Amino acid sequence: MTAAKKLNLKQKYQYLTRNMDWEPSYQKKSDIFPQEDFEGIKIVDWDGWEDPFRLTMDSYWKYQAEKEKKLYAIFDAFAQNNGHQNISDARYVNSLKLFLTGVSPLEYAAFQGYSKVGRQFSGAGARVACQMQAIDELRHSQTQQHAMSHYNKHFNGLHDAPLMHDRVWFLSVPKSFFDDARSAGPFEFLTAISFSFEYVLTNLLFVPFMSGAAYNGDMATVTFGFSAQSDEARHMTLGLEIIKFMLEQHEDNVPIVQKWIDKWFWRGFRLLSLVSMMMDYMLPNKVMSWQEAWEVYYEQSGGALFKELARYGIKPPKYQDVANAAKEHISHQLWTTFYQYGHATNFHTWIPKEEEMQWLAEKYPNTFDKYYRPRFEHWDAQHKKGERFYNNTLPQLCQVCQVPVLFTKTEDPTSFSHCDTVHEGERYHFCSEACGEIFEDEPAKYVQALLPVHQIYQGKSGGPELPQVLTDYYHINIGEDNFDYVGSPDEKRWNEIKGIKPLNKDTDAA
Amino acid sequence: MAVKAISDYTAVPNDLVENFNGMQLLYVHWVNHNMFCAPFTLLVSPDATLPEVFGSHIQPATAPHPESAKIDYEKIKWELNGEPFTPSQTETLVSQGIDHKSMLRMTTPGLNGLYNASF
Amino acid sequence: MSQNVFIAFQDNENARYLVEAISEDNPDAEIQYHPAMIRIQAEKRLVITRETMEEKINREWDVQEMLLDVISIGGNVDEDDDHFTLSWN
Numbered sequence: 001m002t003a004a005k006k007l008n009l010k011q012k013y014q015y016l017t018r019n020m021d022w023e024p025s026y027q028k029k030s031d032i033f034p035q036e037d038f039e040g041i042k043i044v045d046w047d048g049w050e051d052p053f054r055l056t057m058d059s060y061w062k063y064q065a066e067k068e069k070k071l072y073a074i075f076d077a078f079a080q081n082n083g084h085q086n087i088s089d090a091r092y093v094n095s096l097k098l099f100l101t102g103v104s105p106l107e108y109a110a111f112q113g114y115s116k117v118g119r120q121f122s123g124a125g126a127r128v129a130c131q132m133q134a135i136d137e138l139r140h141s142q143t144q145q146h147a148m149s150h151y152n153k154h155f156n157g158l159h160d161a162p163l164m165h166d167r168v169w170f171l172s173v174p175k176s177f178f179d180d181a182r183s184a185g186p187f188e189f190l191t192a193i194s195f196s197f198e199y200v201l202t203n204l205l206f207v208p209f210m211s212g213a214a215y216n217g218d219m220a221t222v223t224f225g226f227s228a229q230s231d232e233a234r235h236m237t238l239g240l241e242i243i244k245f246m247l248e249q250h251e252d253n254v255p256i257v258q259k260w261i262d263k264w265f266w267r268g269f270r271l272l273s274l275v276s277m278m279m280d281y282m283l284p285n286k287v288m289s290w291q292e293a294w295e296v297y298y299e300q301s302g303g304a305l306f307k308e309l310a311r312y313g314i315k316p317p318k319y320q321d322v323a324n325a326a327k328e329h330i331s332h333q334l335w336t337t338f339y340q341y342g343h344a345t346n347f348h349t350w351i352p353k354e355e356e357m358q359w360l361a362e363k364y365p366n367t368f369d370k371y372y373r374p375r376f377e378h379w380d381a382q383h384k385k386g387e388r389f390y391n392n393t394l395p396q397l398c399q400v401c402q403v404p405v406l407f408t409k410t411e412d413p414t415s416f417s418h419c420d421t422v423h424e425g426e427r428y429h430f431c432s433e434a435c436g437e438i439f440e441d442e443p444a445k446y447v448q449a450l451l452p453v454h455q456i457y458q459g460k461s462g463g464p465e466l467p468q469v470l471t472d473y474y475h476i477n478i479g480e481d482n483f484d485y486v487g488s489p490d491e492k493r494w495n496e497i498k499g500i501k502p503l504n505k506d507t508d509a510a
Numbered sequence: 511m512a513v514k515a516i517s518d519y520t521a522v523p524n525d526l527v528e529n530f531n532g533m534q535l536l537y538v539h540w541v542n543h544n545m546f547c548a549p550f551t552l553l554v555s556p557d558a559t560l561p562e563v564f565g566s567h568i569q570p571a572t573a574p575h576p577e578s579a580k581i582d583y584e585k586i587k588w589e590l591n592g593e594p595f596t597p598s599q600t601e602t603l604v605s606q607g608i609d610h611k612s613m614l615r616m617t618t619p620g621l622n623g624l625y626n627a628s629f
Numbered sequence: 630m631s632q633n634v635f636i637a638f639q640d641n642e643n644a645r646y647l648v649e650a651i652s653e654d655n656p657d658a659e660i661q662y663h664p665a666m667i668r669i670q671a672e673k674r675l676v677i678t679r680e681t682m683e684e685k686i687n688r689e690w691d692v693q694e695m696l697l698d699v700i701s702i703g704g705n706v707d708e709d710d711d712h713f714t715l716s717w718n
Contacts, residue, residue, distance in 0.1 A: 008710050009692075038516050052706035055693070063696050070697075185514065203701050207637060207666070210700075214665030222665050226639045229700045237706045287664060301703045304632040308705070308717050337547040374625035375545070393571035395548035396537045396613075404548035414544060414628035420591065420613065426523050427591070427611040429537065442513045447523040454525045457535065457553040 013054035021124035033122040039185040042250035046123030053234050071227045078220040079150045088216040088284045090494035091485055095282035097157040097347040102174045104144040105165035109178040111137035117186035129238045136231040147224040155490050157346040157481040168474045169452035172402045177271045188260050194239035196264035203297040205275050212283040247312035254313045265317035266434045270401035276331035289363035294327040319434040325410045328364055332372040337406050340391035346476050348485035351380045394453045398431035399446055400438050405431045527610040534610040542623040545575050556604035560597045577621040589615040634704030634715040635670035643698045650681040677713040
């Protein structure tokens with residue numbers, strides 16, 4: 001008896017991505033894939049495309065189903081055991097509030113983005129990779145919301161994440177990042193998201209932060225985080241593959257790709273400044289500092305990567321040195337910003353405890369005691385006098401990254417790296433030379449930015465006064481979601497949990 | 511550079527002065543006082559004078575800082591959009607070039623922030 | 630500067646066998662334990678071999694099963710029925 005020999009991995013992948021594709025006979029290829037050329041990227045031969053994972057649809061469904069089963073078993077166990085009672089400290093939950101409003105909607109935006117570009121490539125291999133990634137991203141968005149729905153029963157600030165993502169001032173940072181990428185062409189989108197974000201930077205979000213979730217007793221989050229991240233290995237491979245593919249196809253692609261890498265490295269770096277403060281300030285049990293994470297996951301891994309890409313004529317991102325130098329500062333600068341605007345956030349802020357300040361001083365020997373500890377000690381004294389500091393005046397925002405103009409010069413960490421330009425009679429302000437340069441490259445794109453501070457002053461955010469903006473437009477419940485952690489309902493509830501556990505379900509929700 | 515696009519790409523700036531209901535934006539940065547994490551964005555009347563804006567907007571914004579009460583208006587060194595600037599006491603903002611989305615930097619000699627950290 | 634490839638796994642039952650197999654096939658690989666995660670790095674090249682893994686786990690093992698437990702990677706990927714390889718050129 002002769003059974004047909006089982007196909008090996010390479011053959012199966014070949015069937016899926018080549019043999020099932022066809023050459024159009026009665027439509028022009030350029031009409032079917034109208035967005036393939038306008039960015040200036042030249043593709044000579046799509047057969048040069050290889051997905052090294054060689055994942056076929058049957059395997060994809062099999063492994064994804066397996067991942068989901070494992071994940072939801074843990075969610076169930078977490079909920080049934082009141083897992084939220086076992087986290088390190090309720091302050092930790094505030095990092096989840098930021099995650100749910102800032103990151104989970106990006107997963108959904110990525111789903112939309114990959115669905116779109118997955119339609120635009122004439123190479124079937126790229127289409128298949130984008131299609132799988134689109135489904136992955138939708139899964140991530142869903143599992144994150146499911147995981148956090150348990151926390152929503154017990155803590156404030158998690159009740160309206162998609163709306164907040166669209167409207168709340170600081171969430172315009174992640175939102176505009178993805179809008180920028182999604183409104184670009186398909187090749188820039190992949191360079192932005194698959195390469196610069198997923199390959200170069202996403203480790204900084206998922207790996208140390210999720211390891212931190214584990215260290216803070218949050219099994220639900222660590223599980224969705226790592227389950228999502230298991231897809232990420234494939235996404236990262238797509239990111240590296242698209243870059244190598246573009247560079248190998250035509251030498252004219254090199255300067256275009258370099259420009260995109262410069263831009264999207266910087267855009268991603270600015271976006272991740274939010275993560276820096278999550279790691280250094282919002283995880284009560286700390287795994288590694290932002291600086292350490294940056295050194296491992298950008299300086300070392302990125303160094304190895306750009307060494308590899310040098311053969312194609314690609315240089316490390318233009319403003320890499322500025323980003324490297326900022327590793328000693330940004331988490332502190334971001335947290336002090338959110339601390340002072342903590343009346344306008346859906347999460348709580350606080351002064352780090354003395355042992356946390358000692359940890360920060362140890363991790364940041366050049367900067368923490370000199371520049372940042374005095375701020376916290378000053379504000380702590382104010383708070384103890386009953387005058388908790390809030391900045392009641394709106395900040396200037398960067399026209400490109402939309403972060404307040406809070407970053408400082410490499411050579412002088414007390415002086416803002418603000419710059420500005422006049423374009424067609426209008427003045428625009430930036431947090432840095434790098435953001436200014438991104439603007440200069442495509443001013444027509446960024447003059448349209450909806451900067452939340454300006455929107456408020458135009459009267460387009462629910463009303464002229466901040467309380468109306470917060471409640472009516474942002475759906476932040478004043479006195480519940482915002483202000484200092486100390487004295488918050490979250491803190492009160494947490495103290496009750498810790499005081500009288502084990503708690504039964506009925507009294508727990510009260 | 512032009513935006514590379516699949517069709518003609520035109521754009522209208524979102525923050526033209528006419529969108530601010532007769533008012534304009536003014537950014538103010540108090541140098542060496544990083545208790546305030548970024549320059550302020552203020553909504554002001556283009557017809558106000560700088561002393562008026564100082565009293566109505568800038569002072570309330572800086573008030574939480576212990577050095578705020580010590581600011582001597584006469585001694586402030588101003589920069590307008592990166593250039594040294596001597597403001598008029600009586601002219602309106604817009605008539606002396608402090609137009610929409612201008613940025614004023616104010617340095618207060620003798621007041622250089624707290625804790626030797628420009629705070 | 631060294632040019633490390635790396636792979637990170639969830640610290641679970643499967644990972645124990647993966648680490649054993651990787652250590653055997655890549656004697657110079659460095660194993661780092663983090664909360665809930667194991668990170669393995671090596672200079673230039675790291676390989677997971679199906680045959681070694683099957684010996685460790687004592688059953689048939691598909692190379693793509695590593696997709697269930699992987700968290701992150703750094704390096705060029707090459708995968709076939711018998712190997713999963715990470716490398717820098």
